[in-house]
Amino acid sequence: MGRGFSDQLGWIDAQGPRLARLVADWASVNSGSYHVEGVERCTDLVLQSFAPLGGELLRIELAPHEVMDGSGAINRRPLARAARIVKRPDAPHRVLLAIHVDTVYGPDDPFQMGSVRQDGAMTGPGVLDAKGGLAVMLAALEALERSPVASGIGWTVILNPDEELGSPGSTPLFESAAKEHSFGLLFEPAMQDGALVSARKGSGNFTAVVTGRSAHAGRDPHLGRNAIHALGELIVKLAALNGASAGVTVNVGRVEGGGAVNVVPDRAACRFNVRVSNQEEQRLVEQRLATLTAEFNGREGYGLTIHGSFTAPPKPSNPDLMKLVSDCGRELGMQLHWRPSGGTCDGNRLSAAGLPNVDSLGPRGGGMHSPGEFLITESLTERAKLTALLLMKLAAGEVEWPSKPKGGH
Numbered sequence: 001m002g003r004g005f006s007d008q009l010g011w012i013d014a015q016g017p018r019l020a021r022l023v024a025d026w027a028s029v030n031s032g033s034y035h036v037e038g039v040e041r042c043t044d045l046v047l048q049s050f051a052p053l054g055g056e057l058l059r060i061e062l063a064p065h066e067v068m069d070g071s072g073a074i075n076r077r078p079l080a081r082a083a084r085i086v087k088r089p090d091a092p093h094r095v096l097l098a099i100h101v102d103t104v105y106g107p108d109d110p111f112q113m114g115s116v117r118q119d120g121a122m123t124g125p126g127v128l129d130a131k132g133g134l135a136v137m138l139a140a141l142e143a144l145e146r147s148p149v150a151s152g153i154g155w156t157v158i159l160n161p162d163e164e165l166g167s168p169g170s171t172p173l174f175e176s177a178a179k180e181h182s183f184g185l186l187f188e189p190a191m192q193d194g195a196l197v198s199a200r201k202g203s204g205n206f207t208a209v210v211t212g213r214s215a216h217a218g219r220d221p222h223l224g225r226n227a228i229h230a231l232g233e234l235i236v237k238l239a240a241l242n243g244a245s246a247g248v249t250v251n252v253g254r255v256e257g258g259g260a261v262n263v264v265p266d267r268a269a270c271r272f273n274v275r276v277s278n279q280e281e282q283r284l285v286e287q288r289l290a291t292l293t294a295e296f297n298g299r300e301g302y303g304l305t306i307h308g309s310f311t312a313p314p315k316p317s318n319p320d321l322m323k324l325v326s327d328c329g330r331e332l333g334m335q336l337h338w339r340p341s342g343g344t345c346d347g348n349r350l351s352a353a354g355l356p357n358v359d360s361l362g363p364r365g366g367g368m369h370s371p372g373e374f375l376i377t378e379s380l381t382e383r384a385k386l387t388a389l390l391l392m393k394l395a396a397g398e399v400e401w402p403s404k405p406k407g408g409h
Contacts, residue, residue: 005392008143009332012384015142019135019380020122022049026131027114027124031161032106039080039161043101046134046159047083053141055087055157062169065162068307070256070269072209079169080161088154089180093394093403095155096177096355097141097387098346099133099187099362100163104369111371120377121365127375133187133362134159139384144391152395156181160346166205166311167346174346175353182403183321184357185387188345190364190379196325197360198317198338200348201247201275202282206289206308208234210257213301214266224264225301228257231268234304237292238272245284247277249342275342278314286310312344313352321356324399328389334382361387 031042047057060083064076080102088094103126105111114124137157144150156177160170167174178184190196210231215224241250250272257268276282289306296304322338329336347359363379366372393399 004396005147005389008147008388008392009385011146012139012143012381012388015139015384016378016381019139019384020377022138023122023127023131023135023375023380024114024124026134027127030105030107030112031102031126032104032109033079033102033162033164034077035107036078036080038107039102043080043083043159043161046101049138050085050157053085053087053145055085058084058086060084060173062162065165065168068207068209070209071267072211072269072305074307082161082170082173083157083159084173085157086154087156088151091152091154093153093401094181095153095391095394096158096181096184096350096357097137097155097187098158098160098174098184099130099137100160100346101134102161102164103129104164111373117374122375122377123373125373128189128363128365128373129368130163130188130362132365132375132380133189135380136362136383136387137187139381140387140391143384143388144395147392147395149392149395152397153391155391163346166203167349168311170346171311171349174349178350178353178355180404181355182401184347184350184355184359185361185390186345186347186350186357186359187362188347188360189362189368190360190383191339192364192366193337194334194364194379195337195339196322196358197341197347198322199340200312200315200344200359201277201342202310202314202348203312203344204274204285204308204310205271206274206306207269207271209267209269209305209307210234210296211303212264212266215264217262217264221264225266226264227268227302228265230296230299230302231255231257231270234292234296235270241274241285241288244288245276245281247275248281248285249275274310276310276314282310282314312348315344315348315351318356318358321358324401325358325386325390327399328393329386332385332389334386
């Protein structure tokens with residue numbers, strides 16, 4: 001068990017009940033991404049637990065999230081503040097630790113309360129994604145700060161309120177932090193069997209608005225330009241992108257438009273998500289969307305606007321950092337496995353900004369984004385020890401990793 005750090009690792013083992021209580025408390029506060037008041041309250045509650053660690057705390061206002069509605073108008077949705085804690089910024093190694101406070105469950109979602117199952121697993125909104133990750137990060141830093149080697153590294157914690165939306169407001173925080181740290185550790189959930197994520201696909205969310213021309217559906221249908229018919233054609237063309245390259249998937253998740261059935265509709269919209277495995281596939285999709293836009297705009301009486309972008313670029317694996325984590329796991333008796341994932345997170349954004357990172361150091365569980373979300377509670381201490389050992393070995397000089405030059409460049 002982590003030679004030389006057995007006291008700190010043993011201390012983490014004793015924190016299991018406290019960590020489970022913290023997760024339950026945090027999950028009891030609704031922190032759906034657009035529920036600004038709830039996210040603020042939950043962040044305040046989390047920061048109370050982080051306060052004894054010390055460091056300089058800053059609450060950061062974020063720009064609103066710009067979302068296109070079905071009419072083509074841009075709506076600005078306010079976001080809660082992010083939080084950043086910085087400790088020992090002049091240390092030779094600086095590590096970024098981050099995870100989000102928001103969840104996919106808004107205040108009107110029926111899934112608001114958690115419980116403990118017969119097998120001891122905890123259920124509740126966000127217990128796995130990612131309030132359990134908050135507890136893992138907290139315990140790992142607490143153990144580091146209790147150790148005699150803590151002064152060997154500095155750390156920054158970022159708690160962001162908008163990851164479930166693609167981090168539209170907090171992405172600049174991650175891009176800036178990437179220049180100042182040696183590597184990043186993020187606490188998204190591990191896979192249910194304990195595997196960690198190696199590489200991640202890239203993801204983009206888009207809204208397509210088709211305009212046509214209204215007319216009487218019985219008397220003058222020839223004068224109309226049916227936007228719903230055109231949107232249907234567009235959706236078929238979007239679906240044809242599936243498999244255009246091995247890693248490309250397109251999912252149209254929402255369609256809206258139209259009104260009275262005796263009126264030729266002049267507006268229709270759909271929202272869709274695209275996943276890609278690499279930058280080449282991203283460029284292929286972007287070019288195809290540009291071609292489709294030009295094609296539909298070239299038709300008499302029709303128009304097409306596509307709003308959105310790839311907010312999470314593809315993230316390749318980093319074998320060197322994966323080896324450091326795996327070696328620490330082996331010392332703890334954990335045989336870690338790695339698998340790629342089609343899901344995205346802030347690790348994608350950090351990787352694109354040049355910061356190597358491991359982004360699935362959170363606990364084990366399952367049912368994310370569903371009323372069946374659950375957390376395997378014993379994995380809270382299991383994963384906290386993994387991160388704590390890595391941090392302490394780095395601080396003690398027992399593992400080597402390039403430090404960021406002064407000035408972050």
